Amino acid sequence: xxxxxxxxxxxxxxxxxxxxxxxxxxxxxxxxxxxxxxxxxxxxxxxxxxxxxxxxxxxxxxxxxxxxxxxxxxxxxxxxxxxxxxxxxxxxxxxxxxxxxxxxxxxxxxxxxxxxxxxxxxxxxxxxxxxxxxxxxxxxxxxxxxxxxxxxxxxxxxxxxxxxxxxxxxxxxxxxxxxxxxxxxxxxxxxxxxxxxxxxxxxxxxxxxxxxxxxxxxxxxxxxxxxxxxxxxxxxxxxxxxxxxxxxxxxxxxxxxxxxxxxxxxxxxxxxxxxxxxxxxxxxxxxxxxxxxxxxxxxxxxxxxxxxxxxxxxxxxxxxxxxxx
Numbered sequence: 001x002x003x004x005x006x007x008x009x010x011x012x013x014x015x016x017x018x019x020x021x022x023x024x025x026x027x028x029x030x031x032x033x034x035x036x037x038x039x040x041x042x043x044x045x046x047x048x049x050x051x052x053x054x055x056x057x058x059x060x061x062x063x064x065x066x067x068x069x070x071x072x073x074x075x076x077x078x079x080x081x082x083x084x085x086x087x088x089x090x091x092x093x094x095x096x097x098x099x100x101x102x103x104x105x106x107x108x109x110x111x112x113x114x115x116x117x118x119x120x121x122x123x124x125x126x127x128x129x130x131x132x133x134x135x136x137x138x139x140x141x142x143x144x145x146x147x148x149x150x151x152x153x154x155x156x157x158x159x160x161x162x163x164x165x166x167x168x169x170x171x172x173x174x175x176x177x178x179x180x181x182x183x184x185x186x187x188x189x190x191x192x193x194x195x196x197x198x199x200x201x202x203x204x205x206x207x208x209x210x211x212x213x214x215x216x217x218x219x220x221x222x223x224x225x226x227x228x229x230x231x232x233x234x235x236x237x238x239x240x241x242x243x244x245x246x247x248x249x250x251x252x253x254x255x256x257x258x259x260x261x262x263x264x265x266x267x268x269x270x271x272x273x274x275x276x277x278x279x280x281x282x283x284x285x286x287x288x289x290x291x292x293x294x295x296x297x298x299x300x301x302x303x304x305x306x307x308x309x310x311x312x313x314x315x316x317x318x319x320x321x322x323x324x325x
Contacts, residue, residue: 009073030083046070055194078139084132104133107211119177142200174205191227229293262295283317
């Protein structure tokens with residue numbers, strides 16, 4: 001596809017070609033690809049409109065230069081194009097060292113497996129001319145779970161009594177869908193609250209970004225299960241459950257000295273999971289779900305179904321929680 005053909009397609013989409021537009025079919029140097037450039041993948045031109053940005057973990061608004069928001073110039077559809085970016089690292093989890101790495105091919109396998117499952121992002125993979133495995137993802141219109149929770153500018157008690165039941169009920173099918181991956185010998189690999197989007201068009205929550213893979217043969221699904229605990233704790237705590245947040249919040253001054261090491265996550269000791277100590281109106285059964293991820297627990301969840309069975313039972317208690325309005 002030559003430059004004139006690409007420019008004609010850009011004009012057809014109501015846009016003006018960039019004066020220094022680059023047209024590439026080798027995406028290896030993704031850092032050099034800017035908005036206005038065009039990638040040719042499997043004879044389809046994708047106009048880059050922006051770099052996507054990181055959310056959460058202190059990295060808000062950091063550009064992910066390997067993830068491009070684009071327009072398919074043949075169809076006009078918005079697509080997220082994930083380019084090949086390798087990284088690997090070890091983390092200490094519950095006294096174990098776990099090796100993580102990004103794997104485009106692993107994400108491609110998951111995409112293939114979940115084509116008919118509505119609770120995951122959908123897309124295809126294609127190799128560019130240099131053999132890079134590029135994933136072309138359907139755009140999901142809607143906020144991430146952490147953006148949704150952060151949009152409620154209300155006290156925690158009000159959130160707990162008026163919003164939490166609806167969110168947990170809505171997100172439970174998405175959480176349950178991880179069972180599908182595990183039954184097929186796959187993992188998400190990076191289960192976080194900012195990797196769940198609320199799809200406004202379909203009115204459901206959906207998983208995104210499953211390119212991480214980890215090496216933990218003793219319990220191959222443990223990191224996904226740990227991630228579920230983080231997501232549920234994040235929601236119940238309305239985003240506040242790091243020790244640093246609690247220690248510096250004047251509201252919790254009277255309880256900080258009462259916290260014990262067992263009140264925190266067995267996997268990450270800076271995450272409070274015994275939230276009933278700071279929010280005493282949390283029902284016992286819901287707090288007990290969280291405590292399965294704490295130092296108090298002697299029995300740990302071994303499957304997604306176990307987590308969700310307990311969570312759905314606990315949600316019955318929220319039906320009886322009176323509204324503060």
